[in-house]
Amino acid sequence: MGFFNKLKSSLTKTRKSFTEKIEQLVIGYADINEECLDELEEILISADVGVHTTMKLMDDVRAGIKKKEINSPQDLQPFLIKRIGEILSTGEDKACIAQTGPTVLLVIGVNGVGKTTTIGKLAKYYKNKNKSVILAAADTFRAAAIDQLQIWGNRANADVIAHTEGADPAAVVFDALKAAISRKADILIIDTAGRLHTKANLMDELNKIYRVIKREIPDAPHETLLILDATTGQNAIHQAELFTKAAPISGVILTKLDGTAKGGVVIGIKEQLAMPVKWIGVGEGEDDLQPFDAEDFATALFEK
Amino acid sequence: MIFESLAEKLQNTFKKLRGHGRLSAEDVNAAMRDIRMALLEADVNFKVVKSFVAKIKERAIGANILESLTPAQAVIKIVNEELTELMGGTVSRINIAANPPTIIMMVGLQGAGKTTSVGKLGTMLKKQGKHPLFVAADVYRPAAVKQLQVIGKQLDIPVFSMAEGSNPVTIAEKSLEHAHSHANDVVIIDTAGRLHINEELMQELKFIKDNVHPHEILLVVDAMTGQDAVNVAESFNADLGLDGVVLTKMDGDARGGAALSVKAVTGCPIKFVGTGEKLDALEPFYPDRMASRILDMGDVLSLIEKAQETFDADEAKKMEKALRKNQFTLDDFLNQMQQVKKLGSLDKILGMLPGMGGLKKKLGDVDMDLKNNKELAHIEAIIKAMTPAERSNTNIINGSRRKRIAAGSGTRVQDINKLLKQFAEMKKMMKKMTGAKGKKGLKGFPKGMQNMKFPF
Ligand SMILES: Nc1nc2c(ncn2[C@@H]2O[C@H](COP(=O)(O)OP(=O)(O)OP(=O)(O)O)[C@@H](O)[C@H]2O)c(=O)[nH]1
Ligand SMILES: [Mg+2]
Numbered sequence: 219m220g221f222f223n224k225l226k227s228s229l230t231k232t233r234k235s236f237t238e239k240i241e242q243l244v245i246g247y248a249d250i251n252e253e254c255l256d257e258l259e260e261i262l263i264s265a266d267v268g269v270h271t272t273m274k275l276m277d278d279v280r281a282g283i284k285k286k287e288i289n290s291p292q293d294l295q296p297f298l299i300k301r302i303g304e305i306l307s308t309g310e311d312k313a314c315i316a317q318t319g320p321t322v323l324l325v326i327g328v329n330g331v332g333k334t335t336t337i338g339k340l341a342k343y344y345k346n347k348n349k350s351v352i353l354a355a356a357d358t359f360r361a362a363a364i365d366q367l368q369i370w371g372n373r374a375n376a377d378v379i380a381h382t383e384g385a386d387p388a389a390v391v392f393d394a395l396k397a398a399i400s401r402k403a404d405i406l407i408i409d410t411a412g413r414l415h416t417k418a419n420l421m422d423e424l425n426k427i428y429r430v431i432k433r434e435i436p437d438a439p440h441e442t443l444l445i446l447d448a449t450t451g452q453n454a455i456h457q458a459e460l461f462t463k464a465a466p467i468s469g470v471i472l473t474k475l476d477g478t479a480k481g482g483v484v485i486g487i488k489e490q491l492a493m494p495v496k497w498i499g500v501g502e503g504e505d506d507l508q509p510f511d512a513e514d515f516a517t518a519l520f521e522k
Numbered sequence: 523m524i525f526e527s528l529a530e531k532l533q534n535t536f537k538k539l540r541g542h543g544r545l546s547a548e549d550v551n552a553a554m555r556d557i558r559m560a561l562l563e564a565d566v567n568f569k570v571v572k573s574f575v576a577k578i579k580e581r582a583i584g585a586n587i588l589e590s591l592t593p594a595q596a597v598i599k600i601v602n603e604e605l606t607e608l609m610g611g612t613v614s615r616i617n618i619a620a621n622p623p624t625i626i627m628m629v630g631l632q633g634a635g636k637t638t639s640v641g642k643l644g645t646m647l648k649k650q651g652k653h654p655l656f657v658a659a660d661v662y663r664p665a666a667v668k669q670l671q672v673i674g675k676q677l678d679i680p681v682f683s684m685a686e687g688s689n690p691v692t693i694a695e696k697s698l699e700h701a702h703s704h705a706n707d708v709v710i711i712d713t714a715g716r717l718h719i720n721e722e723l724m725q726e727l728k729f730i731k732d733n734v735h736p737h738e739i740l741l742v743v744d745a746m747t748g749q750d751a752v753n754v755a756e757s758f759n760a761d762l763g764l765d766g767v768v769l770t771k772m773d774g775d776a777r778g779g780a781a782l783s784v785k786a787v788t789g790c791p792i793k794f795v796g797t798g799e800k801l802d803a804l805e806p807f808y809p810d811r812m813a814s815r816i817l818d819m820g821d822v823l824s825l826i827e828k829a830q831e832t833f834d835a836d837e838a839k840k841m842e843k844a845l846r847k848n849q850f851t852l853d854d855f856l857n858q859m860q861q862v863k864k865l866g867s868l869d870k871i872l873g874m875l876p877g878m879g880g881l882k883k884k885l886g887d888v889d890m891d892l893k894n895n896k897e898l899a900h901i902e903a904i905i906k907a908m909t910p911a912e913r914s915n916t917n918i919i920n921g922s923r924r925k926r927i928a929a930g931s932g933t934r935v936q937d938i939n940k941l942l943k944q945f946a947e948m949k950k951m952m953k954k955m956t957g958a959k960g961k962k963g964l965k966g967f968p969k970g971m972q973n974m975k976f977p978f
Contacts (some may be wrong), residue, residue, distance in 0.1 A: 226736060247540075260568050263562055263568045263749070264567075264568050264749050265749070266565075266748040266750070268563075269559055269562050269563050298736050310836075328771070328774070329633070329635070329771065329799070330632070330633025330634065330635060330744070331633060332632070332633060334777075335771070338664075359799075360669070360799075361668075361669045361670075361672035361673050361676075362665040362666075362668035362669035362672050363665075363669075364666035365664070365665035365668045366663070366664045366666075366668075368665075369664035369665055370664060383672075389741075402546060414771065414773060414774040415774070415775075416773070416774050416775045417773075439591070447633060447744075447746075449631065449747050449748060449750050449751075449754075450744075450746045450747065450748055451565035451746070451748025451749065451776070451779070451780070452748065452749060452777075453565070453746040453774065453775065453776040453777070454746075456775055456776075458622055474631075474632065474633075474717075476717065477631070477717045477718070477719065478718070478719060478750055478753045478754075479748065479749075479750035479753075480749075480750070483748065502632070502662070502663075
């Protein structure tokens, strides 16, 4: 299955309920009136777009009506696709790759969002591109987190640098950086313990990891990826705000889009914090990772 | 601050309206819009919000809030009451079976926190004298079995698992035999996280349920969940018939509207909340606190608890005694001040109090950082420059002593005078507050809070 189809099928449910609702709107209202706009607002809210961003989008819609870009309820859907596509794609930058030496990816996020699984998928992705990959087991806190990463390492045939449970994560990272340099690895992906963005001491720990990376390889981390669970509501914005203070985020990976949650909060994150979405997770398998494409995403969200 | 609290918003709405004289039904709608926005910002599902706001509106009109002098407060009160009501009473008990073992089954989405919650329930039940058995029925996620085994080992609670490739239904069944032969009176089954729309995996849960007949099926829900919480809870409840909900990751700053959504669609009580990664971080669910949290109205109860935690119990007792005998000294005062400093920043304390947003603004450039507060540091220096005799009896501090203390603490004599005056006033006030009987302390304040007065 090609990327586009896979994305489409994984978003079927989203699309179905979204399109159904939009269609109801179109059938239900001959002309655009306040009630019709209210319902549109509800559709956005129910996709976790958030009050703030929804209000902005609705302002855009109203401006579009004034400027005669929207003339009938049928125009609403294409207008919003275009608008959301624009928000999600502005300033989009491509993945950063190291000029020389290993490209370092630091993977961060709150507990249970899918960090380790996504790393397994990324390892497979780079392996398929004939890159040599090393994984760093810097989650030394959660029970059996190291074992979990090692299983993923085996699946992708990637080396895993690990200490024991309870070890200093920054020390694991240090060793992994040394190993990546001496083994001339192309890619080093660092798994970190899930942590709530509100815990100052854990954010300090993350910042220390970040500083150790910078000290060893000044250009690194080439990517700091915040993993967001698509089921998460507006708290995702706080997560992004606070994580980026400890380790400046270069991109977001949105996981669990194979469920019914729509992950609309990324629109707000892109709009308010200018953090691009880079990948989406659409399942628990090693191939269930897709590069994020703003146009496709917005289209797939509305398309039949 | 991007988001004002609902209280502030309502106050502003009504203030605007008051300017135009009489309030109309339309004005009530404006207030309802504020409430709607606040709930949506807190991730309460929009359908739940809709019916909730309709109910509030009805009550608000019935209660004639427009005639009230403080319509904002009147509305907030109604909202808070309705929210608390909707969230249900407090049920933080597990249905214990007449014939052991009591079987508990944990279900939920991937990453919700099931395995950790199994560990926490185990800790709690063990403390109650039970002999739990953990069952590792997550055969899908890499190292999930190992994770439960590590937790079991930490808690000294046995873990039942079977060879790789075993079927979760078989594992659950066999675990019961094990429990019977090993005298385990509680069996807690950890199932794999799954999507509510994955029919095959939902069927697996139904099979487990039909084969082991759990006394409790608990849905584990992440407090950070957004609008989708209703879909998840509806599906799990329809397929399995839930007995309760565990709300996890409440130690974060999510407003937790999902709690309301889940309660509204399942009718199941939220039995416990997870408040940390440690295995004893499981607490009963308090609907009123959750209501305040969702509304961002501050959390008076949390403040009180924090104060209780921070304030050394022995110190508090000593102080209470001193107060009662009217023997409160500068030493006690210093002590108290140091305890208050432990609370951290004034900012944070104010944030926990409802309606304090305005005060916070008014305070403007007041030093919020208690730990490094200059004024407090001065007071501390002054008291430390006194002799023990002076500290326990301020009456002996005459002019020359004042000069010495000022020199010793690097302050001026005026500062000493000011402090002594304040202290005398405080003592007087305390005497009044502790009352003639001196037994009960401040009315309505829980223990530990009674002796807490801010020295400024
Ligand atoms: N359906 C679905 N499940 C996913 C996806 N990504 C991860 N998961 C599942 O989510 C659960 C948690 O994933 P982990 O990779 O362990 O998450 P983590 O962020 O590393 O968790 P901690 O290290 O405990 O904080 C696992 O059961 C994964 O299989 C996804 O895209 N879709
Ligand atoms: Mg992990």
